[in-house]
Amino acid sequence: MLRTLDIRDMLIIDRLELAFQPGLNVLTGETGAGKSILLDSLGFVLGWRGRAELVRSGAEQGEVIAVFDLSETHPAQAVLDDAGFERCDELILRRINTKDGRKTAWVNDRRCSGEVLRRLSETLIELHGQHDDRGLLDAKGHRDLLDTFGGFDALRQKTRKAWQTLGKARKILKAAVLAVEAIRAEEEFLRHAVSELDELNPLAGEEAELDVRRRQMQGAERVRESVIRAHGMLGGDGAEGAMGDALRWLDSALEGAGDMLEAPMAALERALVELSDASDGIERSLEALDFDPHELERTEERLFAIRGMARKHDVMPDELNAFAETLRAKLGALDAGTADIADLEAAVQEAETAYGAAAESLSAARHKSAGKLDKAVTAELAPLKMERAVFQTCITPEDAGPDGYDTVAFTVATNPGAPAGPLGKIASGGELSRFLLALKVCLTADASGLTMIFDEIDRGVGGATADAVGRRLAALADGGQVLVVTHSPQVAALGTHHWRVEKQVKKGQTFSRVVALDVADRIDEIARMLAGDTITDEARAAAQALLA
Template identity: 45%
Template sequence: MLTTLAIRNIVLIEALDLNFRPGLGVLTGETGAGKSILLDALGLVLGARAETSLVRSGEDQASATATFEFDSFPPAISNALGEAEVEIEPGEPLIVRRRLKADGGSKAFINDQPVSVALLRQLAGALVELHGQHDDRGLVNPRGHRLLLDRFAGADAARVSSAWEKWHGARAQLESARAGIEQARADQDLLLAYLAELTAIAPEVGEEENLATSRSDMQKGEKLQGDLDDLRSVWDGSKSPLAQLRSAARKLDRIAPEHALLAEALASLDRAIIDADEAEVKLNAAALALTHDPEQLDDIETRLFELRAQARKHNCQVDDLPRVMNEMREKLDAIEQGDANLAELIKAEAAAGEAYRKAAEALHAARVKAGVKLDRAVAGELAPLKLDAARFQTSIMKLPEDRWGPSGMDAVEFLISTNPGADFAPLNKIASGGELSRFILALKVALAEQGGAATVIFDEIDRGVGGAVASAIGERLARLASGGQLLAVTHSPQVAARGNTHYMIAKSSKGTVTKTSVARLDAEGRKEEIARMLSGAEVTPEARAQADRLLEGV
């Protein structure tokens, strides 16, 4: 609930710190005293548009800070804070601050962490619910009526939402499979032609590199053929240097035992023969590798051209051609298996759709039953609020299938008829300001506002009524405030007498400076203010006596 509101330099308020309590708090004061300024300041905290005209004349900036305390944050608040990465320790109050500059622009903070104004607007619905004579949000807005009815019915809307997600997912999977098969069938002839081409040449990973190396070796061999032949002749014949070395080694082997140097010479000669043998082997291998075969070279170049042409056609590397072939085979296999897979997906989608329909039908039935109950409950509240001729109706209309969604198959809207025989219409279309406020009060009492905002504010709901109607309004506001927090801006002494806490708003002038102040009244102050509300400018003894009777009566 709202525990404190600190205002600095907003319109007529220079500095104001208010503390709020649970239960019904009433705010009273003469017309023009500045009650709307409090609501404007609170609106800033809740993400309302920052008008520079709110900054007190002569000041550079204004600010409003509201503190909310909860036993534990409602899911709507904790989820929004989590998504915005705003860190608040368990048990810590929620401190929302808005700062507005006189030259334009504003900044928002939650527990001194900078946040967007959009986040404040997102949190507003869970923090404060404001109802005024020109309210176009809250209970007046049809977008929230379905949720309110579901809460009133205690309906399992989450089951419908879950069933919708499963059905939506199954339908998306089916549509994707159908689109894929249709596209594959359209490409089937082309796939077969491409696959036949690739199968014919049978590409292999690493083949391009091997072919390119072989081609390069052959091209080098053509240039080096003469030199290679000359080098190989060195090893050929009995007169070759290698043959003579071997002959010398045999002779040296016979005499090597005669002297150590001869043995060393033989060892050196043996090493030379071994190295020469290795050179001969490598030279022969090189000559074989560099052999220039014009026909084979032509085959290699033709093969490379074919592979690279296919790679260009399929926009890939040559080494990727085997993968491309496999993908084509898989697509063709999918076409053949598509009908079987599609049948399974159709079956799954139908089952998910039927599960959703059953859940949505059950929710529809619960809504219809709850709607009848809600209509009776609201009807019981209308006469005491001087709305005897009015009628209330919960409209529950089944939507066409293309408009079904996670909230079910219904459109829900609260309708009223203010005169006998008149057609039902939306709340804000035919009700006057005072009627609308009383309708909202009747509806809130009937709903008992399950899961509503932490703080509810009614702005002059009693305008234009008095006597028994004002008493009925006060009694219902007190009932709504039981166990929660409700603030009412009022001109009615009957409503003011019901308050657990009473704030008086006053405006004073000194020279050219006008200020608005707010004071929390004690018991004697309450009696005096209610007497003023009863008698006008001059408080009479009769008015004080009547104020006593009002206070004693509650």
């Protein structure tokens, strides 16, 4: 419930504090007194889009504060949860607008966005007038209104969940089909490449080993010639033979030389041993350097084949094995994907069946509820002096979607035999007001915590019809809160709380103010609405009769 509205420096309002009450709150006043400014200011603090220039001339900024009482189960509590605000029993909305157009908003003294305000406003305030386009006259919202009337939240949630499941299944199937098609487009290449790689069967590190062996074999001939020559210089015809001859000559001279030759001869004997070891080692090297010329050819062919395959697939030679595994995996995915598609198609079929059942149940419930709504609205039209009008909820099929496959539209025929059509096109101003009011009575029977505002919804009606409109508004306000901006004395007389909006001129400036009316003031105000500027005793008597 809207408890207070505090407005500062907005348009022609300098300072205004209003304390609203439960029940039917009536605002009256002459045309141009500023009633629409109150609604503009309320819409501003709720984040609605409206006038661009709201700051009072000469002021630096305008400010509006709205205070609402919330129950624990009020829908606004869920919005606060989603936005990261603490739950509360008193919701304070504050918004300022500087003269250069910058806007800033707070929820319970914490900064917030205009989007949060708008989401909160959907649970706090509902505004209706003759030219209502926020729900009742907009056919796009009729399905939601019918579902709310029927209490189909569970059915809608089930249908939406089934639609999401179906959409997910279709998405997975589409992705799988595209993946298989993409692989199939290169299937011939994949199978040929895998066959080549399997035939080559490259091993990790093999390219480096082949390169080393090839280099060894290429240099082996030149190295072997040098080693052979070195071996010849050390053999019996070389150093070893010469050292043996020297040792024998020294041995024959040993008797005549005495001890002088013992040390040289010992050194020669050691040298011969080392020379023999060196010769043996060179022989082993010659054996190792001995190779088959055909082996070099085979090594080069293998090395070139591996390198050529790596260049062909733009990978490193050591990556060929992993690359082959990747190609095999793609082929495996192709084979498995073809089988998976059949399973995915079955899943889509199952999801379509589940969605169809949920949507069909929702559609059947809507058709049943549409008849109930038509009867309820017809019953409300009779007290509003439209007992001959026909209201009908039309349900036609449309493309499937998250909320089923029904299009819902409210149509009316104002006179017997007249063609039915959309609310906004068939009904006149006064008739439209009454249709909207009848609908609101039926559609908000179970609404709780919602403040409804009717802006001159009684325009175009008078007398007994205006009295009937007032009584339906009072019924709507029973147990809740309704704000009515009206020029109808019959409606004003039925209010439980009454304010008069009036203009004042101070020091050459025009200001708007709102005055709470007591019983005597209400008599005068309703008399003015009946008689005009000159209030007669007869007008006062008529006003007293209306209030009675």
